[in-house]
Amino acid sequence: MELSGAQILVQSLIDEGVEYIFGYPGGAVLHLYDALFQQDEIKHILVRHEQGATHAADGYARATGKPGVVLVTSGPGATNAVTGIATAYMDSIPLVVISGQVSLPVIGSDAFQEVDMIGITRPCVKHNYLVKDVTKLAETIKKAFYVATTGRPGPVVVDIPKDITAPNIKVPYKYPKKVSIRSYNPVVTGHKGQIKKAVDLLLRAQKPIIYSGGGVILGEASKELTEFTHTLGYPITNTLMGLGGFPATDKQFIGMLGMHGTYEANMAMHESDVIIAIGARFDDRVTGKLDLFCPYAKIIHIDVDPASISKTVKVDIPIVGEVKPVLEQMLELIRENHKKPHKKALEPWWHQIEQWRAVNCLEYDRESRLIKPQYVIEQLYEVTKGDAYITSDVGQHQMWAAQYYHFDKPRRWINSGGLGTMGFGLPAAIGVKLAFPDADVACVTGEASVQMCIQELSTALQYKTPIKIINLNNRYMGMVRQWQEFSYESRYSHSYMDTIPEFVKLAEAYGHVGMRIDKPEEVRPALEEAFAMKDRTVFLDIITDQTENVYPMIEAGKGHHDMKLRVALGTSTDRELA
């Protein structure tokens, strides 16, 4: 079969099993768009800004585990995609981003809409390719998917010059079933000796804790992690990226850890004698001040990426491998030896944890006459029966969603953890809804974040992706304001927007339903009404307490044991800030 470059690209994507492409046309990709037009196997989702394309593809990938695919034109199309690529890179999300490029002969001449996409994206992709020969196109696409989805996943950019896709140059097409790359051989199973050492150490622990992260979600290892945790009977904490990897409603779950983690999770980390880190990377938002991090613990670390091991925190027993097979190996070893930790020996540790739990660090003022954002998330949890896909933007609302929506399943919590990209939530929700049209999908956001990619409301209408936008509107960039309150004597420098749109009208202008809620008693009925509208996107503009802060908080330079807790309930409530 002889095909043009454009046809080869489209056929390769079909052969790869791609369902959706998120993109935006332009000069350098016109041949590709023409080839897309002439097929109906792949559905193209036309976004309103290329950043939206990458976030939507990213949301799709996080919810499904399949790679997200993006198609953008050269120059500004490519640079607009960069924020989304970096977002995916930081959270190890598999994306294949195809960018148009000016024709080969004019590359380097500052041609119209030319930008060095390979150079620009180099530090924020797992790998990138510039296709210089149409006969290598199919193989390059295969390699891109292979690299993006294996080992530690990540985004791969394929930059395709316009002349490579020209309709008049046809070459034989065959999509490779398999590729191998001699310089790329990700490790799958763990080293047996290391695993034995780890199990021995774990079973001897007096104050153990399991600390698991996004690797469990990416590695489809929730089932194994749950069995592992139940077998051992140890407490488990999740990172922001790891939520849902272990059921949050299970009694062994002691909450999220880190900067806004629970008191019990952070204290247990600090006091523990053995930590097993599973698919987590000791991010600075997790560790706090490194010198103070887990002073009494021996650390076991399972990670597919050797470079994540001992990067910031020196570990005692490193295990390189995919989380799922490694956990299987460990479980097998525990079963073979009929070894289990003594329940009795763990009692003092659990007793201690229960005492920390009793601090009830997530309690907030339930009597307030203003809407408390925490209350909204709790109601959202109840109305959706804890079974919705929740995307978020970045800031206070993100932390509240993480703290108060109890994720029992993996891939339900979709947020930009590593890069912290405002504007992520809305397009991501569209990607999720396309993947799971029958599921409830909500985007928890704030009035600042949501404006960064608000134009995608139009995309949501065109492709009939009825999502619910839970806009926690406090008129502030809440997290910035919180830091300014704590660290800059409440000098709220430019964290307040004097003007914000009337979101109800805005939602209506985009063809959706808008609702404004400003009383606590309206929250529940409004959520119920919104979720009952199965075929409409609903924008709930919820006016929340401006003074509310995210607690607990580990401030910069502090350790896990040194958390700022809500001093006394109600101290900051009902105070007008502006």
Place this chain on the structure above:
Amino acid sequence: MRHIISILMENESGALSRVAGLFSARGYNIESLTVAPTEDSSLSRMTLVTRGNEDIIEQITKQLNKLIDVVKLIDLVDSAHIERELMMVKIKTSEHMRDEIRSMAEIFRGKIIDVTPTTYIVEMTGPSEKLDAFIDAVDPDTIIEVVRSGPTGISRGEKGLYL
């Protein structure tokens, strides 16, 4: 501590910039870097001299290994190895200095590879310290220019960096 990292990588355009970009993005320092294709035209060999404590060097080698274009690498300093650098020095030579420069070059096993009425070019190979020592021994006012390749190296014995 000084480390010499030898890297076999795909001879692809952009491979060098991936390595250089990694060092600048992560704040590692590069003291010198040499690169050329090997006998297998699909592979390039790069020799990179860097400094850092053990933890930093461990991260450098892990991050380098993570680059898709990197096939294999070793830290030559981990075992017995030979290190060589090429240097050419252009020296101003007044009449009465010519003998002295010539004998100095001989002592350092250098060669004079270009002669004009007023200059010599001395070529020298050896470990970097030897080249440093030669420079130190020559009157700095007479040095017109110095060009050095940066060190490259190979491990001793059967051990080596190959596919």
